[in-house]
Amino acid sequence: MDNLDAARLQMAFTLIFHIVFACIGMVMPFFMVVAHKKWLNTKNPIYLTLTKSWQKGVAIFFVTGAVSGTALSFELGLLWPEFMKYAGPIIGMPFSLEGAAFFVEAIALGFYLYGWNKLPEKFHWFTGVIVGIAGVASGILVVSANGWMNAPSGFDYINGEFTNINPIKALLNDAWFTQALHMTLAAFTATGFAVAGIHAFQIYKKRHVELHTKAFKIAITFGAIAAILQPLSGDLSAKDIAKRQPVKLAAMEAHYHTQKGAPLYIGGIVNNEKGEVTHKIEIPKALSFLAFGNFDAEVKGLNDFPDDVKPKNIALVHYAFQTMVGLGTLLMFAGILFFISLKKTHWMQNKRYWLLFFLLAPLGFLALEAGWIVTEVGRQPWIIHNVMKTKDAVTPMPGIVYSFYMYLVLYGILTVAVTWLMLRQIKFLNNSKIS
Amino acid sequence: MLYVVLFFLAFSLLLYVLLAGADFGAGIIEQFSSKHNRTLTKKTIYRVIGPVWEANHIWIIIVIVILWVGFPGFYNILMVYLHIPLTLILLGITLRGVAFVFRHYDAYKDKTQLLYDWMFRVSSVVTPIFLGVTFGGLISGDIEITANLENTNFYSAYIASWFNLFSLFVGFFFAGICAFLASIMLIGEANKTERRLYVKKARIATITVIILGFLVLAVGFVQEKVFVLSFFKNPYAIGLIVFSALLILPLLNSIKNERRIITRALAGLQVILILLAAFVTHFPDIIITTNGSVNILETVATNQVIKVLGIALIIGGAIILPGLFHLMKSFKMIKILE
Numbered sequence: 001m002d003n004l005d006a007a008r009l010q011m012a013f014t015l016i017f018h019i020v021f022a023c024i025g026m027v028m029p030f031f032m033v034v035a036h037k038k039w040l041n042t043k044n045p046i047y048l049t050l051t052k053s054w055q056k057g058v059a060i061f062f063v064t065g066a067v068s069g070t071a072l073s074f075e076l077g078l079l080w081p082e083f084m085k086y087a088g089p090i091i092g093m094p095f096s097l098e099g100a101a102f103f104v105e106a107i108a109l110g111f112y113l114y115g116w117n118k119l120p121e122k123f124h125w126f127t128g129v130i131v132g133i134a135g136v137a138s139g140i141l142v143v144s145a146n147g148w149m150n151a152p153s154g155f156d157y158i159n160g161e162f163t164n165i166n167p168i169k170a171l172l173n174d175a176w177f178t179q180a181l182h183m184t185l186a187a188f189t190a191t192g193f194a195v196a197g198i199h200a201f202q203i204y205k206k207r208h209v210e211l212h213t214k215a216f217k218i219a220i221t222f223g224a225i226a227a228i229l230q231p232l233s234g235d236l237s238a239k240d241i242a243k244r245q246p247v248k249l250a251a252m253e254a255h256y257h258t259q260k261g262a263p264l265y266i267g268g269i270v271n272n273e274k275g276e277v278t279h280k281i282e283i284p285k286a287l288s289f290l291a292f293g294n295f296d297a298e299v300k301g302l303n304d305f306p307d308d309v310k311p312k313n314i315a316l317v318h319y320a321f322q323t324m325v326g327l328g329t330l331l332m333f334a335g336i337l338f339f340i341s342l343k344k345t346h347w348m349q350n351k352r353y354w355l356l357f358f359l360l361a362p363l364g365f366l367a368l369e370a371g372w373i374v375t376e377v378g379r380q381p382w383i384i385h386n387v388m389k390t391k392d393a394v395t396p397m398p399g400i401v402y403s404f405y406m407y408l409v410l411y412g413i414l415t416v417a418v419t420w421l422m423l424r425q426i427k428f429l430n431n432s433k434i435s
Numbered sequence: 436m437l438y439v440v441l442f443f444l445a446f447s448l449l450l451y452v453l454l455a456g457a458d459f460g461a462g463i464i465e466q467f468s469s470k471h472n473r474t475l476t477k478k479t480i481y482r483v484i485g486p487v488w489e490a491n492h493i494w495i496i497i498v499i500v501i502l503w504v505g506f507p508g509f510y511n512i513l514m515v516y517l518h519i520p521l522t523l524i525l526l527g528i529t530l531r532g533v534a535f536v537f538r539h540y541d542a543y544k545d546k547t548q549l550l551y552d553w554m555f556r557v558s559s560v561v562t563p564i565f566l567g568v569t570f571g572g573l574i575s576g577d578i579e580i581t582a583n584l585e586n587t588n589f590y591s592a593y594i595a596s597w598f599n600l601f602s603l604f605v606g607f608f609f610a611g612i613c614a615f616l617a618s619i620m621l622i623g624e625a626n627k628t629e630r631r632l633y634v635k636k637a638r639i640a641t642i643t644v645i646i647l648g649f650l651v652l653a654v655g656f657v658q659e660k661v662f663v664l665s666f667f668k669n670p671y672a673i674g675l676i677v678f679s680a681l682l683i684l685p686l687l688n689s690i691k692n693e694r695r696i697i698t699r700a701l702a703g704l705q706v707i708l709i710l711l712a713a714f715v716t717h718f719p720d721i722i723i724t725t726n727g728s729v730n731i732l733e734t735v736a737t738n739q740v741i742k743v744l745g746i747a748l749i750i751g752g753a754i755i756l757p758g759l760f761h762l763m764k765s766f767k768m769i770k771i772l773e
């Protein structure tokens with residue numbers, strides 16, 4: 001493995017890890033404060049038990065998110081020093097605001113976790129709300145930095161020099177809004193379905209059914225609403241990409257030949273050498289419509305882009321995109337199903353209902369990771385779109401493979417440990433008496 | 436605005452050293468305690484730093500962000516030439532943070548606690564050592580900056596600067612300071628019987644710090660490190676160190692009289708003075724290389740960037756500092772009321 005590949009793999013791996021913890025740390029506080037509010041309103045002790053048990057989850061994920069995030073903020077420089085040398089001052093703005101948001105989050109979390117029976121009730125609850133809001137704010141800010149890599153703005157690039165830097169313009173780049181919206185919804189979808197799925201499984205196993213049903217309803221409501229909005233926001237993103245990064249669009253769709261009224265492929269096997277997709281379902285003119293809102297618009301194909309500006313791994317981008325959209329559609333229907341089941345309550349008596357939601361648990365996160373692979377691999381070979389190549393940004397230090405292996409082992413162990421800890425948390429909850 | 440940014444940089448670094456330092460040090464003390472005292476220390480640590488430990492560690496992120504936004508050239512050198520110790524620091528921070536929550540949030544308190552405790556203690560010792568080693572590397576005079584890294588051998592480019600006696604001693608010295616800060620902090624939290632224990636630890640830590648500090652200077656002097664030589668030539672630096680050393684007397688006194696606030700303030704001040712001495716010795720030439728030095732002020736970003744960064748820091752500070760202050764105060768108050 002050469003150094004560049006190792007650095008890319010390490011970056012990808014650590015981000016894929018971080019995002020799981022970050023999303024849960026960002027969304028779980030909302031579940032927690034809803035349960036808390038219900039406890040305050042109803043004084044039903046089940047809600048208190050639930051709040052306290054979710055609060056432990058938040059604390060564990062917050063810390064894992066925070067340490068892996070700390071690692072990332074170093075890694076940006078350790079792996080991509082040339083990128084950071086120029087990009088640092090430009091995208092530092094979102095990152096410094098993000099730092100502030102993290103801080104607020106950590107302070108509020110300190111108040112929340114340690115404030116039971118010590119702070120005034122309302123204020124205590126409110127600190128939980130701040131945890132959630134600050135988490136989402138920091139998520140939006142980092143994604144805006146990523147948006148800048150896709151749609152660089154706020155500087156002039158003259159003879160290899162970055163001049164006239166305007167950090168605010170860079171923050172409000174063309175991609176930030178669609179990406180941040182889509183990402184925030186994704187975080188709610190993924191976490192909502194994951195948490196709901198875990199509780200659904202407990203109901204399926206008939207353990208503390210009342211508690212787990214309450215938990216399920218809170219989590220799935222967030223997840224379902226987000227999942228229903230997600231395809232709309234995805235469509236906005238796709239239209240954006242069509243204008244901003246036509247190569248990425250072509251890679252996502254494995255669209256090789258420039259064509260008016262381009263068809264949309266569903267499924268299919270990509271053969272990059274021959275430049276064709278076999279075994280697919282073809283929907284005529286749909287790609288042109290989805291990308292430009294016009295059935296006859298021309299969509300530029302991969303064959304018409306020079307080799308050095310398009311991603312190497314077209315198949316990966318295409319499969320990842322298909323996975324995301326497929327799962328997104330599935331989750332949207334599941335969300336609708338949930339809202340119908342609120343009317344048709346007898347569905348909830350059926351064991352298969354709970355099994356279904358249990359099986360859906362990992363899919364949101366799968367879609368989320370797939371989506372990031374689309375964005376990030378689809379951006380290659382650029383680290384800053386049309387400005388700087390990834391290979392020019394990598395550290396000169398050889399031997400990055402070893403640091404990659406280290407992270408592989410470290411995060412592997414962490415994943416196992418956190419999963420195990422969560423299982424014990426649930427076991428503990430099930431074995432405890434709720435008074 | 437540059438000075439505002441520099442102020443926040445120094446301020447964040449200082450808070451990181453004091454707060455996270457005490458936090459690391461608590462783990463070091465736990466490591467160097469007998470079995471019985473470990474359990475005791477573990478409980479005290481949790482009570483003292485539980486609510487604020489997350490916040491303590493965010494300062495390093497602020498430092499990193501200010502560096503990359505405001506001083507990209509400096510940050511670049513740090514990240515390229517000191518890649519290895521920085522990676523080891525990250526490893527330590529990760530294991531430590533995780534072990535800290537695991538041992539308090541695991542639903543069942545059984546044998547696995549032993550593993551968490553071990554992870555916590557070991558990473559508490561190792562991380563500050565590598566933090567110190569990294570700083571030692573910056574000032575060791577062994578960083579060889581070239582535009583032609585491909586043709587430099589791996590050892591001299593990426594290892595020599597930090598893997599040497601001088602840098603290692605700086606590392607141990609820093610770990611010693613952490614233990615010192617922690618022991619002072621724990622004294623203030625302990626009850627009558629525990630107090631004796633931490634007073635003893637504080638005494639050992641103080642002596643260790645003095646010995647290690649002396650060793651750093653001695654090694655540096657013998658090996659003719661530019662940093663140490665210019666330290667001896669700088670009357671202000673010497674003065675600050677002497678002042679810091681003299682503060683030991685009132686410190687001992689206030690420990691004896693159980694003056695908690697004054698004790699802490701004095702210990703903090705001592706560490707600040709040591710840092711200040713290091714600072715006046717070589718500011719603004721923070722990095723000392725094999726054939727010269729790198730002036731941090733020459734790696735600064737453009738005016739526009741510094742202006743925006745400064746404003747962001749002021750606004751951020753205005754939001755965060757009062758919040759943090761209240762967090763600390765509230766839990767102090769609660770503790771007193773209990």
Ligand code: HDD
Pocket residue numbers: 143150175178179180182183185186187189190230231232233234235237238239241324325326327328329331364365367368369370371372373374375
């Ligand atoms: C639960 C997760 C999830 C779900 C269900 C979907 N997405 Fe997504 N998608 C993401 C999670 C995600 C993501 C991980 O959050 C990405 C990566 C970068 C970003 O901003 O969002 C993303 C990126 C992303 C992009 C590229 C944006 C860019 O590169 O700037 C497009 C075009 C879409 N999505 C389109 C869709 C469509 C049409 C969906 C229809 C169902 C869909 N997504 C469902």
Ligand code: HEM
Pocket residue numbers: 008009011012015016018019080142143145146369372373376377379380382383390
């Ligand atoms: C957390 C969700 C994210 C995931 C899962 C993710 C995933 C990935 C993947 C798979 C790659 C490797 C691409 C390749 O080399 O083929 C990558 C590269 C990279 N990502 Fe992301 N990414 C995420 C968010 C971000 C954000 C928010 C930023 C910056 C602000 C970012 C910055 C980078 C950089 C600098 C690289 C390396 C250079 C490159 O390959 O272009 N990523 N990421």
Ligand code: HEM
Pocket residue numbers: 018019021022023024025026061062063064065066067068069070071072073076102103106135136138139140142143183492493496
């Ligand atoms: C290169 C990309 C990234 C970097 C450098 C980064 C950096 C960090 C840092 C330093 C922290 C720790 C802050 C603390 O101590 O609380 C953190 C945590 C967090 N990150 Fe990231 N991050 C990146 C990608 C992302 C992405 C893509 C998201 C979400 C969309 C995200 C969302 C969060 C959240 C919400 C937290 C708070 C921790 C929690 O609540 O669990 N980060 N990140």
